[in-house]
Amino acid sequence: MTSMSGSSIDGAAAMRHAFDASFAEAPDLTSDVFENLLAIRVGLNPYALRIEEVSGLYVDTLVVSLPGAPPALLGIAGFRSAIVAVYDLGVLLGGRGGETCRWLALAASESTIGFAFNEFEGLLRVPVDSIAVETGTHLTSGTSRQIVNFDAATRSIVRLADLVEAIKTPATVVRRSDDR
């Protein structure tokens, strides 16, 4: 207990030190070298979202389902007096869906569309060069996807703009589902 209390005190001191150091050090202006990604998990699969493609992240938002809606459309939710259509990201990525989706990310390109997923793992600050573009025969012709390698894990980067476009054209969404 004493060691635990000591470690907790050390952790608090380190946290205070780091917090103070962040204001004492010069601002890091090397944002071009790094890119912020939101690490999420859809079902059991890890994915990443570019922070530039997200206008907001929310949790446990009330989603009202719509009768007769397509499977990917979970319902609608209200954000700051605006109605947002919430889509199941897992269904959009070709999954079966049906899982509990606590988290919701609003698309920056279309503020009326939000994507729901079941788990938010955190904010990743990754070097740009860790992001690669994958091309292969298993992908649909003329398409590619980006992956990021971080902490010995590989994540696919979901391009929300493409999903927004796909939502707007449902056949495309189906095709992207087939890509997976």
Added chain:
Amino acid sequence: MIRSWTFGRKIAASFFVMVLLTVLVGVVSVIALESVVSSKDRVIDVNSRLLVEAQSLDTSVWQKSAAARGYLLTGDQSYTTQMTTALRAFTTELTTAEGSVHTAAERQQLATIGRDDSAHQQALLAVIAMRQSGQSVSVVGRAWTSQVSPKSIILDSAIAAFVSTEQKLLANARQASTNTASVAVALIIAIAVVAIVVAVWLSLLLTRTLRRQIGAAIGEVQSSSAELQATASQQATGAKEQATAVSEITTTISELLATSRQIAESAQRVAQVAEQTAGAGRTGENTIMKAQESITDIRRQVDIIVDHMLELGAKSQQIGAVLDIVTELAEQTNILAINSTIEAAGAGDAGKRFAVVADEIRKLADRVADSTKEIRGLIDVVRGAVNTTVMAMEIGSKAVDSGNEQFAYVANAFGEIASLVGTTTEAAREIELSTKQQTTAVEQVNVAISNVAQSTKEAEASSSQTLQTASQLTGLSQDLARLVDSQAER
């Protein structure tokens, strides 16, 4: 009836018969002897005395005549005195003879002698008177011849006839006495012969009876002596075996005595150990009581600890609730920081500094989240530990209850053990006392066995003596059989 008589009775009867015969022979002999003696006495006392008296009469007559002649020849008066004495003796003898005779002829002859003597005396007195008157011897001689001599001859003849009679009577009496003695001898011989015949008959009868009955008895005696010999032999063998067995028993009794003494010592030690065990049992019982009280205290402390643990669990749950708020706040802060980062990213270069602040806030939120996770984990650990502790306490409480019950059982068991140890102590003392009594009894048995051994040796010697006696009895019975029946082969 006679067959049922005993040997002694038969022999006594035989001897009685023989004694009767002997008495009869004796009586007859005495009677015969008395008859012979009386006849002889009669011959001697009567006939012989009468004959002597008769001859005395003759002698007295002769003396009287001789004294008268002397006087007539010498004129001496002394001869007259002698003649008077002879005459007086003659008269006395005649009177005696007259009292002794029995027959009439004798009395007649004595009367004749009396008359003849009176005549002779008168003639003699006449002649003596002639001598006294002074007549010559020749005259007196002639007067003697003419007067006295015939009378003397007559008197002598009468006396000689009486002597002859008495001699005849004496001869007759002697012959009668001889005949009586002969008859008595014949009677005695006859009776003796009869007695001898009876004795022979009785002896033969007794011999045959004795041979038959004594022979049978001897046979039985021989058989019995043989059986006695065999029995004595078996008894001697048994006595030897018994002596050996008694010797072994003596050894065993000695070992048993030693064992009894060892048992007595062991029982005494057991009693001492039992007493010590009883003391230890009482101490253990007190210790158990104290331990039971301690367990009750532990049970109470465990209940208190369980209450505290349950309270700790409730507090942990409250901490968890607070931590949920903190977690929620951290998550909201994190979301807020991320959204700030998103906003800063949307603001371009102007938002970079804000992005830094937002990032730091996010980091703090992450760290808070990590800390809350850590606290959550710690709380979970604490709650798990509390639950585990509570469960362990419940188990421990149950174990304490069980232990308490077990201690109660143990206390009861100690009580029972103390009681049983008391009983054991008492039993050990009884065993000790009994073993001592047993030892005393075994010692007495040992003494008795020693006496038995001595008696057995004596019995062995007695059996040997009995065997020897039986052998001698067998030999004696054979000798007796040979004595009874010389033809006996046995």
